[in-house]
Amino acid sequence: MDRFHEFLVFRRTVETSNVTRAAELLHVSQPAVSRTLANLEARLGVALLRRGKRGITVxxxxxxxYGQIVGLLDGLDEMETGVSARRGQLSGSIRLTSSPIIFNELVVPLLARFSESHPEVAVECLLGSENYDLPAANIDLAVRGGRPGGQELVARKIGVAPIALYASDAYLARQGVPQALEELEGHRLVGSLFERDRGFWQLESETREGVALSLPVTVHHRADDLLGSMALMQAGQGIGLAPKYGAAKQGLRRVLPEWRAEGPPIFVVWPATRHMPARVRALADLLIAELPRLVRG
Structure with missing residues:
Protein backbone atom coordinates (compact mmCIF):
# COMPACT_ATOMS: atom_id res chain seq x y z
CA MET A 1 0.00 0.00 0.00
CA ASP A 2 1.30 3.47 -0.92
CA ARG A 3 2.27 5.21 2.32
CA PHE A 4 1.36 8.61 0.88
CA HIS A 5 -2.16 7.35 0.21
CA GLU A 6 -2.42 5.85 3.69
CA PHE A 7 -1.35 9.12 5.28
CA LEU A 8 -3.78 11.13 3.13
CA VAL A 9 -6.68 8.82 4.03
CA PHE A 10 -5.81 9.04 7.73
CA ARG A 11 -5.54 12.84 7.59
CA ARG A 12 -8.92 13.29 5.89
CA THR A 13 -10.57 10.88 8.33
CA VAL A 14 -9.23 12.79 11.32
CA GLU A 15 -10.25 16.15 9.88
CA THR A 16 -13.78 15.05 9.05
CA SER A 17 -14.27 12.61 11.98
CA ASN A 18 -16.25 10.55 9.51
CA VAL A 19 -15.19 7.68 7.24
CA THR A 20 -18.01 8.32 4.76
CA ARG A 21 -17.14 12.00 4.42
CA ALA A 22 -13.44 11.19 4.04
CA ALA A 23 -14.30 8.73 1.26
CA GLU A 24 -16.36 11.39 -0.52
CA LEU A 25 -13.52 13.91 -0.37
CA LEU A 26 -11.02 11.36 -1.66
CA HIS A 27 -13.40 9.99 -4.33
CA VAL A 28 -13.06 6.41 -3.12
CA SER A 29 -15.48 3.98 -1.51
CA GLN A 30 -16.14 3.84 2.24
CA PRO A 31 -14.87 0.23 2.49
CA ALA A 32 -11.65 1.30 0.76
CA VAL A 33 -11.09 4.00 3.40
CA SER A 34 -11.81 1.51 6.22
CA ARG A 35 -9.37 -1.03 4.74
CA THR A 36 -6.66 1.59 4.35
CA LEU A 37 -7.04 2.72 7.96
CA ALA A 38 -6.95 -0.89 9.19
CA ASN A 39 -3.82 -1.58 7.13
CA LEU A 40 -2.11 1.54 8.52
CA GLU A 41 -2.89 0.56 12.11
CA ALA A 42 -1.73 -3.03 11.47
CA ARG A 43 1.52 -1.86 9.89
CA LEU A 44 2.27 0.52 12.77
CA GLY A 45 1.02 -1.90 15.42
CA VAL A 46 -0.99 0.71 17.30
CA ALA A 47 -4.60 1.91 17.42
CA LEU A 48 -4.94 5.35 15.83
CA LEU A 49 -8.71 5.77 15.88
CA ARG A 50 -11.60 4.70 18.09
CA ARG A 51 -14.91 3.96 16.38
CA GLY A 52 -18.06 4.55 18.38
CA LYS A 53 -21.74 5.32 17.97
CA ARG A 54 -20.99 9.04 18.08
CA GLY A 55 -18.33 8.85 15.42
CA ILE A 56 -14.57 8.63 15.37
CA THR A 57 -12.17 9.87 18.03
CA VAL A 58 -8.40 10.02 17.71
CA TYR A 66 -1.62 13.32 12.59
CA GLY A 67 0.66 16.23 13.50
CA GLN A 68 3.58 14.62 11.73
CA ILE A 69 1.50 13.73 8.68
CA VAL A 70 0.18 17.28 8.33
CA GLY A 71 3.73 18.63 8.39
CA LEU A 72 4.89 16.04 5.84
CA LEU A 73 2.01 16.47 3.39
CA ASP A 74 1.99 20.26 3.70
CA GLY A 75 5.73 20.24 3.05
CA LEU A 76 5.23 18.24 -0.14
CA ASP A 77 2.40 20.52 -1.12
CA GLU A 78 4.59 23.59 -0.57
CA MET A 79 7.34 22.06 -2.67
CA GLU A 80 4.93 21.55 -5.58
CA THR A 81 3.47 25.03 -5.10
CA GLY A 82 6.93 26.55 -5.22
CA VAL A 83 7.71 24.83 -8.51
CA SER A 84 4.34 25.90 -9.94
CA ALA A 85 4.80 29.49 -8.77
CA ARG A 86 8.16 29.69 -10.50
CA ARG A 87 6.43 28.91 -13.76
CA GLY A 88 3.71 31.44 -12.97
CA GLN A 89 0.94 29.01 -12.02
CA LEU A 90 -0.48 28.23 -8.56
CA SER A 91 -1.67 24.73 -7.68
CA GLY A 92 -2.71 22.67 -4.70
CA SER A 93 -5.74 22.81 -2.42
CA ILE A 94 -7.33 25.28 0.01
CA ARG A 95 -9.66 24.43 2.91
CA LEU A 96 -12.17 27.21 3.52
CA THR A 97 -15.05 27.46 5.98
CA SER A 98 -17.99 29.85 5.96
CA SER A 99 -21.64 30.13 6.90
CA PRO A 100 -24.04 29.08 4.10
CA ILE A 101 -25.43 32.60 3.51
CA ILE A 102 -22.02 34.28 3.31
CA PHE A 103 -20.68 31.49 1.11
CA ASN A 104 -23.63 31.47 -1.32
CA GLU A 105 -24.06 35.21 -1.68
CA LEU A 106 -20.54 36.60 -1.21
CA VAL A 107 -17.82 33.97 -1.57
CA VAL A 108 -19.06 31.93 -4.56
CA PRO A 109 -18.89 34.81 -7.09
CA LEU A 110 -15.29 35.49 -6.06
CA LEU A 111 -14.35 31.80 -6.11
CA ALA A 112 -15.51 31.69 -9.73
CA ARG A 113 -13.14 34.57 -10.57
CA PHE A 114 -10.34 32.96 -8.57
CA SER A 115 -10.74 29.66 -10.44
CA GLU A 116 -10.51 31.43 -13.79
CA SER A 117 -7.12 32.87 -12.78
CA HIS A 118 -5.87 29.77 -10.93
CA PRO A 119 -7.52 26.69 -12.47
CA GLU A 120 -5.09 24.28 -10.79
CA VAL A 121 -6.12 25.32 -7.26
CA ALA A 122 -8.93 23.23 -5.71
CA VAL A 123 -11.01 24.67 -2.87
CA GLU A 124 -12.67 22.43 -0.28
CA CYS A 125 -15.56 24.30 1.38
CA LEU A 126 -16.87 23.46 4.87
CA LEU A 127 -20.24 25.13 5.39
CA GLY A 128 -22.26 25.48 8.57
CA SER A 129 -22.62 27.40 11.80
CA GLU A 130 -19.74 25.63 13.56
CA ASN A 131 -16.80 27.87 14.48
CA TYR A 132 -13.90 25.55 13.78
CA ASP A 133 -10.57 25.66 15.52
CA LEU A 134 -8.78 26.57 12.28
CA PRO A 135 -5.29 25.23 13.07
CA ALA A 136 -6.65 22.01 14.61
CA ALA A 137 -9.01 21.40 11.68
CA ASN A 138 -6.28 22.29 9.17
CA ILE A 139 -8.42 25.07 7.67
CA ASP A 140 -6.64 27.74 5.66
CA LEU A 141 -9.29 30.47 5.53
CA ALA A 142 -12.59 31.36 7.17
CA VAL A 143 -15.14 33.97 6.08
CA ARG A 144 -17.62 34.51 8.91
CA GLY A 145 -19.85 36.94 10.70
CA GLY A 146 -18.90 37.90 14.24
CA ARG A 147 -15.56 38.69 15.81
CA PRO A 148 -13.37 35.56 15.90
CA GLY A 149 -11.85 34.44 19.19
CA GLY A 150 -8.40 33.01 19.79
CA GLN A 151 -4.94 34.51 19.79
CA GLU A 152 -3.62 32.18 17.08
CA LEU A 153 -5.70 33.85 14.36
CA VAL A 154 -5.25 36.76 11.98
CA ALA A 155 -8.57 38.52 11.28
CA ARG A 156 -9.24 41.20 8.67
CA LYS A 157 -12.53 43.02 9.10
CA ILE A 158 -14.42 43.31 5.82
CA GLY A 159 -17.33 45.42 7.01
CA VAL A 160 -20.77 45.29 8.57
CA ALA A 161 -23.62 44.04 6.40
CA PRO A 162 -26.67 46.34 6.27
CA ILE A 163 -29.71 44.53 7.72
CA ALA A 164 -33.30 45.55 7.03
CA LEU A 165 -36.91 44.34 7.11
CA TYR A 166 -38.08 42.28 4.13
CA ALA A 167 -41.03 40.21 2.90
CA SER A 168 -42.14 38.60 -0.34
CA ASP A 169 -44.42 40.39 -2.80
CA ALA A 170 -46.94 37.57 -2.37
CA TYR A 171 -47.13 38.08 1.38
CA LEU A 172 -47.45 41.86 1.08
CA ALA A 173 -50.15 41.53 -1.57
CA ARG A 174 -52.07 39.23 0.74
CA GLN A 175 -51.54 40.99 4.07
CA GLY A 176 -50.76 44.57 3.07
CA VAL A 177 -47.63 46.70 3.39
CA PRO A 178 -47.02 48.05 6.92
CA GLN A 179 -46.54 51.81 7.07
CA ALA A 180 -45.34 52.04 10.69
CA LEU A 181 -43.55 49.80 13.17
CA GLU A 182 -46.71 49.57 15.27
CA GLU A 183 -48.43 47.79 12.39
CA LEU A 184 -46.00 44.85 12.62
CA GLU A 185 -48.07 43.62 15.55
CA GLY A 186 -50.75 42.62 13.06
CA HIS A 187 -48.33 40.74 10.79
CA ARG A 188 -46.74 37.30 10.89
CA LEU A 189 -43.03 37.65 11.63
CA VAL A 190 -40.06 35.41 10.80
CA GLY A 191 -37.25 35.11 13.35
CA SER A 192 -33.55 34.73 12.64
CA LEU A 193 -30.15 34.82 14.29
CA PHE A 194 -30.28 38.64 14.21
CA GLU A 195 -32.46 38.54 17.31
CA ARG A 196 -29.72 39.09 19.84
CA ASP A 197 -32.34 38.90 22.58
CA ARG A 198 -35.21 36.51 21.86
CA GLY A 199 -38.43 38.51 21.57
CA PHE A 200 -36.87 41.83 20.50
CA TRP A 201 -35.60 43.42 17.30
CA GLN A 202 -32.92 46.05 17.84
CA LEU A 203 -33.61 48.72 15.21
CA GLU A 204 -32.19 52.15 14.38
CA SER A 205 -33.39 54.92 12.09
CA GLU A 206 -31.85 55.36 8.64
CA THR A 207 -32.86 59.04 8.53
CA ARG A 208 -32.62 60.24 12.14
CA GLU A 209 -29.16 59.92 13.63
CA GLY A 210 -29.09 58.44 17.11
CA VAL A 211 -32.69 57.22 17.04
CA ALA A 212 -32.87 53.55 18.02
CA LEU A 213 -35.31 51.25 19.76
CA SER A 214 -35.82 47.71 21.01
CA LEU A 215 -39.00 46.45 19.36
CA PRO A 216 -40.86 43.62 21.13
CA VAL A 217 -41.86 40.98 18.58
CA THR A 218 -43.59 37.62 18.58
CA VAL A 219 -42.28 35.48 15.73
CA HIS A 220 -44.21 32.67 14.12
CA HIS A 221 -41.41 30.78 12.37
CA ARG A 222 -37.73 30.99 13.26
CA ALA A 223 -34.56 29.63 11.60
CA ASP A 224 -31.03 29.68 12.99
CA ASP A 225 -29.61 30.02 9.49
CA LEU A 226 -30.19 33.10 7.34
CA LEU A 227 -30.79 31.10 4.19
CA GLY A 228 -33.54 29.32 6.09
CA SER A 229 -35.19 32.47 7.39
CA MET A 230 -35.03 34.10 3.95
CA ALA A 231 -36.54 30.97 2.40
CA LEU A 232 -39.44 31.30 4.85
CA MET A 233 -39.92 34.95 3.83
CA GLN A 234 -39.68 34.05 0.16
CA ALA A 235 -42.40 31.44 0.72
CA GLY A 236 -44.74 34.15 2.01
CA GLN A 237 -44.45 33.23 5.68
CA GLY A 238 -44.00 36.74 7.00
CA ILE A 239 -41.74 39.76 7.52
CA GLY A 240 -38.22 39.36 8.87
CA LEU A 241 -34.72 40.75 9.10
CA ALA A 242 -32.27 39.91 6.32
CA PRO A 243 -28.98 41.26 4.92
CA LYS A 244 -29.30 43.52 1.90
CA TYR A 245 -26.68 41.52 0.02
CA GLY A 246 -28.90 38.44 0.06
CA ALA A 247 -32.45 39.77 0.16
CA ALA A 248 -32.49 41.33 -3.29
CA LYS A 249 -31.20 38.12 -4.91
CA GLN A 250 -33.95 36.17 -3.16
CA GLY A 251 -36.61 38.46 -4.66
CA LEU A 252 -37.58 39.98 -1.31
CA ARG A 253 -39.01 43.47 -0.99
CA ARG A 254 -37.92 45.91 1.69
CA VAL A 255 -40.58 47.24 4.05
CA LEU A 256 -40.42 50.15 6.50
CA PRO A 257 -37.26 51.43 4.78
CA GLU A 258 -36.64 54.03 7.48
CA TRP A 259 -35.51 51.27 9.83
CA ARG A 260 -32.47 49.01 9.81
CA ALA A 261 -30.63 46.68 12.17
CA GLU A 262 -26.95 46.26 12.99
CA GLY A 263 -25.56 43.10 11.47
CA PRO A 264 -22.48 41.26 12.76
CA PRO A 265 -19.10 42.35 11.33
CA ILE A 266 -17.73 40.03 8.67
CA PHE A 267 -14.11 38.87 8.83
CA VAL A 268 -11.63 36.96 6.69
CA VAL A 269 -9.60 34.84 9.11
CA TRP A 270 -6.59 32.53 8.91
CA PRO A 271 -4.22 30.79 11.37
CA ALA A 272 -1.42 33.04 12.56
CA THR A 273 0.86 30.13 13.41
CA ARG A 274 0.97 28.60 9.95
CA HIS A 275 2.94 29.66 6.91
CA MET A 276 0.50 30.95 4.30
CA PRO A 277 1.08 29.33 0.91
CA ALA A 278 0.97 31.55 -2.16
CA ARG A 279 -2.34 30.06 -3.32
CA VAL A 280 -3.99 30.82 0.04
CA ARG A 281 -2.57 34.35 0.04
CA ALA A 282 -3.94 34.90 -3.47
CA LEU A 283 -7.46 33.91 -2.43
CA ALA A 284 -7.27 35.89 0.83
CA ASP A 285 -6.15 39.00 -1.06
CA LEU A 286 -9.05 38.66 -3.49
CA LEU A 287 -11.59 38.24 -0.68
CA ILE A 288 -10.22 41.20 1.29
CA ALA A 289 -10.22 43.44 -1.79
CA GLU A 290 -13.64 42.54 -3.20
CA LEU A 291 -15.87 41.47 -0.30
CA PRO A 292 -16.47 45.00 1.10
CA ARG A 293 -18.30 45.99 -2.09
CA LEU A 294 -20.44 42.85 -2.04
CA VAL A 295 -21.21 43.11 1.68
CA ARG A 296 -22.74 46.57 1.23
CA GLY A 297 -25.31 45.06 -1.13
Missing part, protein backbone atom coordinates in the same frame (compact mmCIF):
# COMPACT_ATOMS: atom_id res chain seq x y z
CA UNK A 59 -6.10 8.18 20.15
CA UNK A 60 -3.02 9.79 21.64
CA UNK A 61 -0.87 7.90 19.14
CA UNK A 62 -3.19 9.02 16.35
CA UNK A 63 -2.88 12.67 17.41
CA UNK A 64 0.91 12.43 17.36
CA UNK A 65 0.90 10.79 13.92
Missing amino acids: TEAGQAL
